Amino acid sequence: MSLWNPGSEAPLTLWRTGASGDPAEDLHAGIELLGQVRSGERPPTLRMYRPEPTLAFGQRDVRLPGYSAAAEAAAAAGFAPVVRKAGGRAAAYHRGTLIVDHVEPAAEAMMGHQERFRILGELYASTLRSLGLDAGVGEIPGEYCPGEYSVHGLPAAAESSREAGGPRPGPRVVPAGAVKLVGTAQRVVAGAWLFSSVFVVEDSAPIRSVLTDVYDSLGLPFDPRTAGAAEDLVPGTTVEELERALVAAYALQLEIVGG
Amino acid sequence: MAVKTFMLPDLGEGLTEAELVAWLVKVGDPVAVDQPIAEVETAKSMVEVPSPYAGVVHQLHGAAGETIDVGKPLISVAEGPGSEGTGNEGTGNEGSGGGGSAEGTGAAAAAGGPLDGSSGGQTYAEEELAGARPEAAAVESEGSGNVLIGYGTSGGHAGGRTRRPRSPRGASGPGRAGPAGSGAASGLSAAPGPGERGSLADSAAPAQGTGGAITLERGVAAPLVVSPIVRKLARDHAVDVAALRGSGPDGLVLRADVEAAIFAAAPAESHPEAGGAAEEATGSPASDALTGLPLAARTPVKGVRKAIAQAMTRSRAEIPEATVWVDVDATALLELRAGLKAADPANTPGLLALIARFTLAGLARYPELNTRIETAADGSQEIVSFDGVNLGFAAQTDRGLVVPCVRGAHRLSARGLDAEIGRLTALARDGAAAPKDLSGSTFTLNNYGVFGVDGSAAIINYPEAAILGVGRIIERPWVVNGQLAVRKVTELTLTFDHRVCDGGTAAGFLRYVADAIQNPATVLADL
Numbered sequence: 139m140s141l142w143n144p145g146s147e148a149p150l151t152l153w154r155t156g157a158s159g160d161p162a163e164d165l166h167a168g169i170e171l172l173g174q175v176r177s178g179e180r181p182p183t184l185r186m187y188r189p190e191p192t193l194a195f196g197q198r199d200v201r202l203p204g205y206s207a208a209a210e211a212a213a214a215a216g217f218a219p220v221v222r223k224a225g226g227r228a229a230a231y232h233r234g235t236l237i238v239d240h241v242e243p244a245a246e247a248m249m250g251h252q253e254r255f256r257i258l259g260e261l262y263a264s265t266l267r268s269l270g271l272d273a274g275v276g277e278i279p280g281e282y283c284p285g286e287y288s289v290h291g292l293p294a295a296a297e298s299s300r301e302a303g304g305p306r307p308g309p310r311v312v313p314a315g316a317v318k319l320v321g322t323a324q325r326v327v328a329g330a331w332l333f334s335s336v337f338v339v340e341d342s343a344p345i346r347s348v349l350t351d352v353y354d355s356l357g358l359p360f361d362p363r364t365a366g367a368a369e370d371l372v373p374g375t376t377v378e379e380l381e382r383a384l385v386a387a388y389a390l391q392l393e394i395v396g397g
Numbered sequence: 398m399a400v401k402t403f404m405l406p407d408l409g410e411g412l413t414e415a416e417l418v419a420w421l422v423k424v425g426d427p428v429a430v431d432q433p434i435a436e437v438e439t440a441k442s443m444v445e446v447p448s449p450y451a452g453v454v455h456q457l458h459g460a461a462g463e464t465i466d467v468g469k470p471l472i473s474v475a476e477g478p479g480s481e482g483t484g485n486e487g488t489g490n491e492g493s494g495g496g497g498s499a500e501g502t503g504a505a506a507a508a509g510g511p512l513d514g515s516s517g518g519q520t521y522a523e524e525e526l527a528g529a530r531p532e533a534a535a536v537e538s539e540g541s542g543n544v545l546i547g548y549g550t551s552g553g554h555a556g557g558r559t560r561r562p563r564s565p566r567g568a569s570g571p572g573r574a575g576p577a578g579s580g581a582a583s584g585l586s587a588a589p590g591p592g593e594r595g596s597l598a599d600s601a602a603p604a605q606g607t608g609g610a611i612t613l614e615r616g617v618a619a620p621l622v623v624s625p626i627v628r629k630l631a632r633d634h635a636v637d638v639a640a641l642r643g644s645g646p647d648g649l650v651l652r653a654d655v656e657a658a659i660f661a662a663a664p665a666e667s668h669p670e671a672g673g674a675a676e677e678a679t680g681s682p683a684s685d686a687l688t689g690l691p692l693a694a695r696t697p698v699k700g701v702r703k704a705i706a707q708a709m710t711r712s713r714a715e716i717p718e719a720t721v722w723v724d725v726d727a728t729a730l731l732e733l734r735a736g737l738k739a740a741d742p743a744n745t746p747g748l749l750a751l752i753a754r755f756t757l758a759g760l761a762r763y764p765e766l767n768t769r770i771e772t773a774a775d776g777s778q779e780i781v782s783f784d785g786v787n788l789g790f791a792a793q794t795d796r797g798l799v800v801p802c803v804r805g806a807h808r809l810s811a812r813g814l815d816a817e818i819g820r821l822t823a824l825a826r827d828g829a830a831a832p833k834d835l836s837g838s839t840f841t842l843n844n845y846g847v848f849g850v851d852g853s854a855a856i857i858n859y860p861e862a863a864i865l866g867v868g869r870i871i872e873r874p875w876v877v878n879g880q881l882a883v884r885k886v887t888e889l890t891l892t893f894d895h896r897v898c899d900g901g902t903a904a905g906f907l908r909y910v911a912d913a914i915q916n917p918a919t920v921l922a923d924l
Contacts, residue, residue, distance in 0.1 A: 196438075197418045197438070197443070198416060198462075201462050223436075225443040226441045248408060248444060252412070252440060252442075255440075283441075286440065286441075322441070323441045323442075325443045325444075326442050326445065327433070327444075327445040327447075328431065328433075328445070328447040
């Protein structure tokens with residue numbers, strides 16, 4: 139049984155994939171997986187891959203007047219503009235990030251959807267902490283793709299100045315200087331849910347840059363200082379390292395098979 | 398022709414609205430039960446909403462981009478004229494998607510047909526209610542029952558209702574169909590006790606209707622419950638919300654109403670299993686709604702368990718803790734102790750006492766960890782530090798976890814600590830410890846190694862600032878002077894209140910204790 143699904147004893151099947159070269163296809167594969175897990179064709183699955191440069195817009199972004207300008211800006215920066223089926227606003231990722239799609243069948247898939255944000259957010263924060271980062275859960279003022287349960291990291295210098303740091307379950311007051319390290323979003327269908335996350339580990343500069351242009355075009359608020367990567371805080375952190383730590387963190391919660 | 402209006406269902410966890418992101422159907426489209434009709438987004442969850450009705454889309458209540466409140470109309474579906482009285486004909490129509498009439502028929506047949514042909518003409522809404530009747534549960538349990546939260550499409554024989562093709566499904570056998578996904582979902586959706594089937598209507602707020610619809614031609618009052626948590630609470634305790642008089646606005650059933658009903662029903666807590674083998678796929682009030690498993694027991698949290706639960710909750714809720722840990726080669730300490738024991742077996746302190754002695758020396762160096770935070774009425778906080786240490790140590794007893802306290806531990810030698818730990822442990826195990834023996838500690842030592850584990854991200858013994866854990870001591874490969882050696886290794890973990898100090902202090906303390914264990918000679922100067 140896992141924290142986020144007390145009703146399930148089923149192991150989580152690890153599915154590491156490479157990027158196909160087609161960002162839209164890679165994104166769609168997550169939705170396909172959701173359908174397969176729902177129908178029972180596939181077991182509960184943890185899918186991980188390092189994506190090609192992609193700007194994943196939320197469906198709501200598409201209706202904004204600045205959308206086509208934003209999509210052009212993304213393409214000009216080498217980030218393929220695609221529209222994702224999970225919630226949230228625009229997010230950018232590339233080879234220095236890890237996409238994690240956690241999919242499980244659920245009889246009442248909406249039950250606990252916010253709790254999943256909290257619990258999995260905390261799991262991801264603890265993963266980052268195991269790599270030496272000072273990570274926590276909470277919305278960062280001015281972050282891209284804002285959410286109450288974003289996972290952020292703090293520079294070492296912020297350690298002494300913050301009032302209530304340390305690992306805490308649930309959102310905390312995010313101290314100044316925090317950067318977003320993991321964005322989380324879900325797609326919930328009758329019978330299953332997809333919890334999709336972007337871990338930004340390496341090379342945050344292009345992400346910061348393209349998000350600045352995109353959010354500017356969309357007319358949405360964004361503070362570029364909040365977009366970071368794990369290696370900005372702990373130099374030398376790699377996607378491979380993060381991937382290993384994440385699998386280890388999951389393995390503490392339930393059985394992981396495959397991979 | 399009946400037009401049914403489906404309200405935006407409760408999205409749970411206090412969310413009261415959602416943005417309509419996209420319609421997946423348009424007016425005039427035939428729609429099948431379970432067919433996704435819209436995508437709505439709330440708090441970073443994109444939700445694909447399935448239709449509980451079959452028929453033809455009559456009206457879409459809102460445009461993409463609009464925000465809809467929970468309980469407000471989302472879509473209206475017109476049942477086709479052919480949908481009534483043909484309960485036995487709509488079978489085997491898997492995946493046809495062929496128009497409203499067949500769809501409606503299928504749905505009706507699901508509940509009525511197989512058991513009782515005369516009810517084939519029931520409306521969907523009535524069928525939903527029928528599902529709440531225990532005698533109908535066996536039939537209910539076999540449907541797709543895809544749900545999002547507390548509502549969903551009715552169950553029914555797979556062959557007797559129309560669904561969209563999803564995966565190959567066998568004919569409906571008794572009980573749960575197939576693997577996870579739709580099959581697993583059916584177990585749950587079938588699980589509801591009385592009242593569950595009304596839950597769709599619950600979200601329908603002040604409107605009337607049964608099974609979640611406003612059935613325009615009919616006007617049966619439905620129980621009003623908005624919160625899914627309340628619905629779930631009621632379901633878990635087999636409370637029929639329809640039978641409750643809600644104390645909220647417009648008769649809204651509140652958590653308190655359900656709790657009162659649970660309390661009133663408490664003496665009859667163990668519900669007799671209703672039905673026999675046909676109940677296997679749940680549907681019985683004594684089965685757990687979340688898992689579909691029969692309930693084995695409900696154990697009130699009280700006594701020591703309750704005290705532990707409260708202390709743990711308070712600690713985790715108030716203390717922003719962090720944990721540091723390190724592996725330690727304890728071979729030298731074990732050898733030292735073996736030497737002492739050979740010389741004077743009766744007076745050799747136990748390992749825990751020796752480690753306690755090192756801990757006390759470490760606290761003298763890092764007094765920040767021997768403090769507590771006090772919050773005044775105005776919210777201001779102070780870090781309170783002490784002259785001296787009352788050392789708690791976690792002890793497992795038959796009655797649960799207790800933390801006996803060695804008062805004035807800083808004045809005691811390892812031998813003195815050993816005697817006190819032994820005395821207090823015996824008292825606690827016998828249940829003879831006085832309150833002062835089990836309270837007042839300023840720092841806690843946690844010897845979970847006795848359970849055969851290495852590490853624990855322990856919960857701080859509120860309101861202290863830290864807890865030091867000692868894992869089992871086990872032989873491991875260890876590098877000594879560049880050579881691989883087999884050493885007796887343990888793991889120390891320190892969980893500390895990050896408000897009182899930073900990682901450097903915590904790590905410094907932990908390193909101090911670890912060094913003392915690894916090389917006891919180094920600590921002599923501090924003892």
